[in-house]
Amino acid sequence: xxxxxxxxxxxxxxxxxxxxxxxxxxxxxxxxxxxxxxxxxxxxxxxxxxxxxxxxxxxxxxxxxxxxxxxxxxxxxxxxxxxxxxxxxxxxxxxxxxxxxxxxxxxxxxxxxxxxxxxxxxxxxxxxxxxxxxxxxxxxxxxxxxxxxxxxxxxxxxxxxxxxxxxxxxxxxxxxxxxxxxxxxxxxxxxxx
Amino acid sequence: xxxxxxxxxxxxxxxxxxxxxxxxxxxxxxxxxxxxxxxxxxxxxxxxxxxxxxxxxxxxxxxxxxxxxxxxxxxxxxxxxxxxxxxxxxxxxxxxxxxxxxxxxxxxxxxxxxxxxxxxxxxxxxxxxxxxxxxxxxxxxxxxxxxxxxxxxxxxxxxxxxxxxxxxxxxxxxxxxxxxxxxxxxxxxxxxxxxxxxxxxxxxxxxxxxxxxxxxxxxxxxxxxxxxxxxxxxxxxxxxxxxxxxxxxxxxxxxxx
Numbered sequence: 001x002x003x004x005x006x007x008x009x010x011x012x013x014x015x016x017x018x019x020x021x022x023x024x025x026x027x028x029x030x031x032x033x034x035x036x037x038x039x040x041x042x043x044x045x046x047x048x049x050x051x052x053x054x055x056x057x058x059x060x061x062x063x064x065x066x067x068x069x070x071x072x073x074x075x076x077x078x079x080x081x082x083x084x085x086x087x088x089x090x091x092x093x094x095x096x097x098x099x100x101x102x103x104x105x106x107x108x109x110x111x112x113x114x115x116x117x118x119x120x121x122x123x124x125x126x127x128x129x130x131x132x133x134x135x136x137x138x139x140x141x142x143x144x145x146x147x148x149x150x151x152x153x154x155x156x157x158x159x160x161x162x163x164x165x166x167x168x169x170x171x172x173x174x175x176x177x178x179x180x181x182x183x184x185x186x187x188x189x190x191x192x193x
Numbered sequence: 194x195x196x197x198x199x200x201x202x203x204x205x206x207x208x209x210x211x212x213x214x215x216x217x218x219x220x221x222x223x224x225x226x227x228x229x230x231x232x233x234x235x236x237x238x239x240x241x242x243x244x245x246x247x248x249x250x251x252x253x254x255x256x257x258x259x260x261x262x263x264x265x266x267x268x269x270x271x272x273x274x275x276x277x278x279x280x281x282x283x284x285x286x287x288x289x290x291x292x293x294x295x296x297x298x299x300x301x302x303x304x305x306x307x308x309x310x311x312x313x314x315x316x317x318x319x320x321x322x323x324x325x326x327x328x329x330x331x332x333x334x335x336x337x338x339x340x341x342x343x344x345x346x347x348x349x350x351x352x353x354x355x356x357x358x359x360x361x362x363x364x365x366x367x368x369x370x371x372x373x374x375x376x377x378x379x380x381x382x383x384x385x386x387x388x389x390x391x392x393x394x395x396x397x398x399x400x401x402x403x404x405x406x407x408x409x410x411x412x413x414x415x416x417x418x419x420x421x422x423x424x425x426x427x428x429x430x431x432x433x434x435x436x437x438x439x440x441x442x443x444x445x446x447x448x449x450x
Contacts, residue, residue, distance in 0.1 A: 008382075008420065008422070011380065011382060011422045012374070012380055014374050014376075014380070015372065015374055015380045015382050015422060018357070018372045018374060018382075019372060019382060020273075022357050022370065022372060023273075023274070023275070024370065024372070024382075024384060025275050026384065026420050027372075027382065028270060028273065028275055029266070029270065029275075032266050032269050032270065033266060036260075036261050036265055036266060036269070037258035037259060037260050037261070038258050039261075040258075040259050040260070040261035040265070041256055041257050041258040041259040042253065042256050044259050045256045045257065045259075050262065053261075054261060054262055054265060054268075057261060057265070057269075058265075058268060058269050058272050061269045061272070061273065062269075062272050062273055065273045073376055076247075076250065079254070080250050080253075080254065083250070083253050083254060083256075084250060084253070087253055088218070091218075113257055114252075114255040114256060114257075115255075127251055128251065128254060128255060131248075131251050131252065131255060132255065135252075135255075146217075146252070147252075149213075149214065149217045149219045150217045150249050150252045150253070151252065151253065151256070153217075153218065153219060154219065155214075155219045155220075155221055156214060156219070171210065171214065174213050174214055174217070174219075175209075175210060175212070175213045175214075177213075178213040178216070178217065178245055178248060178249070179213065179245075181248050181251075181252065182244055182245055182248040185244075185247070185248055185251060186244070
């Protein structure tokens, strides 16, 4: 490649996405390199299977390529958009593959990882740091319920079955847990229930 | 909240009990249908769901990154029609051909090289795209379109924000591609392959709706080929671009439709 001027890997996310959508080789390569660890991370976290995760991650990039023109920067970031695509694909794959609830050990490990502040907070966005903090402050049963629903795509009924509680209780945990996380992202509204 | 109940009998309080599950995409069956019906007529509850959806997406953003297996990048590029061989080709010919939305998955191997593609057509077919996106599982995007019927501006925005046009010489030869991101931060990018012209410096200008050209910058081509990107500060409303030689001879022009 003979790139002069601003290298493609320093261009904004939106420009790389535009290039991917248009089939530009240099921008497509830069786009994949920039986001492949994020996409694969989401997929393998949900699926716990590297082979399945790679297939899902490839599908995610293909969808981004196919639907790049539908990205709307007013609605969020490219990273968020791509993460959502990947997550939905992973959840669909998970549902086809198994009806078993998430392994309790995996859930505990994931909760520790996403709420851990020791490594990433220094470079993270304020909202991410606030969310991690709020996640740590949640009652454990609410944190588990929100994680099972939000990351593993489990319904309230599935969460109730996994936790041995009535479906109404699972719904309440999801609701209050997510509301508290939302409050953490809206400082003026932040108040622990 | 604006209305005590909607036509399905769901109140805002009743909806609030389902909002988190709807936002996380785990509400099923009749509850989901009732929730969406309520949202159609309740702006404040739409805002609640929007905030909860954003919260869910922030939660996903906390997931750890993981390096994929070796060769992943190559396999992705092959999947979208950018094989290593095609990437080795110069300049504007190095583009993936994509099937029209709704077609079979995978690159459209049968599309003739250089044939104008029909990306805009899918954007204009709003209803079909909305359905496709929901089926494609694009999450909040599907929710947004489901809860607020798309307007012409919302549907048209992406295509107008991400414009592209071919750089064409006076001899009608396509020698590159220009991309303009018509939204803050304004950025442009171009790839150029002028062929056998050696190592030369070229200049890029953008044209506004009043026909005024502004020089954005210059860059050097290596053996006639180069890619270049730059922010620009002349606002939106870009209608064209042109490539000039060092002595200001117009080498190629592009017009954004």
